[in-house]
Amino acid sequence: MNILKETVQAASAPSPEDFQNVFNTVACAEIYPYSSTLRLDSGELVWHLDEVDKCAGVPKTPYQSSKWQMNVPIYYFVGENDPATPVWMAHRHFNRQNNSQQLLVEVLEAGHNPLLAGLSDCSAKIWNQILRNEGDLSVSLSSCKLKSRIKTR
Numbered sequence: 001m002n003i004l005k006e007t008v009q010a011a012s013a014p015s016p017e018d019f020q021n022v023f024n025t026v027a028c029a030e031i032y033p034y035s036s037t038l039r040l041d042s043g044e045l046v047w048h049l050d051e052v053d054k055c056a057g058v059p060k061t062p063y064q065s066s067k068w069q070m071n072v073p074i075y076y077f078v079g080e081n082d083p084a085t086p087v088w089m090a091h092r093h094f095n096r097q098n099n100s101q102q103l104l105v106e107v108l109e110a111g112h113n114p115l116l117a118g119l120s121d122c123s124a125k126i127w128n129q130i131l132r133n134e135g136d137l138s139v140s141l142s143s144c145k146l147k148s149r150i151k152t153r
Helices: 004-013 014-031 089-094 123-131 138-142
Strands: 036-041 043-049 074-079 100-109 150-153
Touching: 074 089, 089 100, 123 138, 138 150
Parallel strands: 074 100
Antiparallel strands: 036 043, 100 150
8 A cells, every 4th residue: 555545544544553644644754854852951952863763664755835835814923942843844835835825923932832832821912803804914913912023925
């Protein structure tokens, strides 16, 4: 069975093992070339290569957002301190999408999933503004406790 078919089948009714396989397939192709684990080392999160390479046998075809252009508005919310999705990755995707109206919000002092965690005090305002297609989020973001930087295209 080919890897794509296995991935689609696993995503439709994932067991913990299936979920790990789907994660590894995506992570090995898009995020890191070798199997690694994020660990706390002397108070800092550090990537360590795993003893067993979970990426062995997984095709290392990097995702290229420039080949998958979107024609709908794209909103990026990225935390300044996100070890899972670093800021540079969001900027990379943002810079390669040329057909869409885009807004990238870099939330200072936030980690992963900043719209849910870091901006929880103002996320309802942000979502309402997005759903009403009201454009510039600077007013909603100015009411948040955590500050942010905005980039548009």
